[in-house]
Amino acid sequence: MNNHWRWMLGLTVAVLLLGMPAGAPADSGDSTRIDNEKQQACTIAGGYPYREKSDYVLKELDLKPGDVVVDIGAGDGWWSEKMGQAVGPEGVVHAGEVAQDKVDGMKKRFGESLPQCKAYVCPTDGTGLEENTCDLAFLSKTYHHLNHDGHVDYLRHLRSVVKPTGRVVVIERHIALSEGRQREHGWSPGLLTQTAEEAGWILVRSELITGTHHFIAIFAQKEMFASKAPEKKE
Numbered sequence: 001m002n003n004h005w006r007w008m009l010g011l012t013v014a015v016l017l018l019g020m021p022a023g024a025p026a027d028s029g030d031s032t033r034i035d036n037e038k039q040q041a042c043t044i045a046g047g048y049p050y051r052e053k054s055d056y057v058l059k060e061l062d063l064k065p066g067d068v069v070v071d072i073g074a075g076d077g078w079w080s081e082k083m084g085q086a087v088g089p090e091g092v093v094h095a096g097e098v099a100q101d102k103v104d105g106m107k108k109r110f111g112e113s114l115p116q117c118k119a120y121v122c123p124t125d126g127t128g129l130e131e132n133t134c135d136l137a138f139l140s141k142t143y144h145h146l147n148h149d150g151h152v153d154y155l156r157h158l159r160s161v162v163k164p165t166g167r168v169v170v171i172e173r174h175i176a177l178s179e180g181r182q183r184e185h186g187w188s189p190g191l192l193t194q195t196a197e198e199a200g201w202i203l204v205r206s207e208l209i210t211g212t213h214h215f216i217a218i219f220a221q222k223e224m225f226a227s228k229a230p231e232k233k234e
């Protein structure tokens with residue numbers, strides 16, 4: 001075997017090993033077959049296990065340079081920072097928070113290096129942004145904090161703020177996989193989908209984030225599904 005083929009073989013083995021860790025299937029597009037009983041277990045510790053799957057989440061978001069995002073309940077700005085890098089200096093990430101101290105913290109975090117990330121105090125019942133301005137509304141662990149009788153109205157508000165081709169992405173802990181106090185900080189993907197449909201959003205994809213008990217749900221505006229399949233010519 002010459003050096004070229006030895007190098008190619010080594011590369012192939014490395015890709016296979018890195019791409020398929022034993023017992024932990026990658027997300028989205030891969031098989032959902034359960035080959036071992038620990039496969040669906042939560043293996044990532046800490047309060048924000050889904051942050052460790054940020055590569056997967058960012059791939060799902062598929063942000064492009066110049067995109068405009070609103071990160072609702074941006075907290076410490078961890079996701080806003082990542083999304084700010086993805087949209088680049090020509091894009092914007094509106095990092096909305098109801099807590100002034102969190103906004104102050106984010107302003108420090110973004111500093112001068114991420115001017116596209118704009119931390120601001122938002123109202124509790126909306127983003128405070130103008131109509132038709134965002135490509136993506138992102139709510140990571142915030143949806144369950146919204147006023148409990150106000151979810152439909154909030155999602156309707158997002159329909160006006162998000163461009164017709166834009167999306168809403170929600171990450172929450174799966175309530176059926178939560179116990180005790182965790183349940184107060186979880187949500188049902190089924191209920192979320194039902195509420196979003198009432199507000200005019202259609203679920204495009206929802207899945208558990210492997211290694212966590214959190215799910216990601218991605219919605220698009222109902223009008224995007226309006227066209228019929230073309231008539232088949234005989």
Ligand SMILES: C[S@@+](CC[C@H](N)C(=O)[O-])C[C@H]1O[C@@H](n2cnc3c(N)ncnc32)[C@H](O)[C@@H]1O
Pocket residue numbers: 048072073074075076078079096097098099102122123124125139140141142145146147
């Ligand atoms: C659990 S933290 C999530 C932080 C961040 N999104 C993340 O996933 O790392 C929830 C955040 O939502 C904020 N929040 C609560 N109600 C809100 C509302 N109505 N609008 C915007 N943010 C809200 C809280 O202040 C808190 O920082």
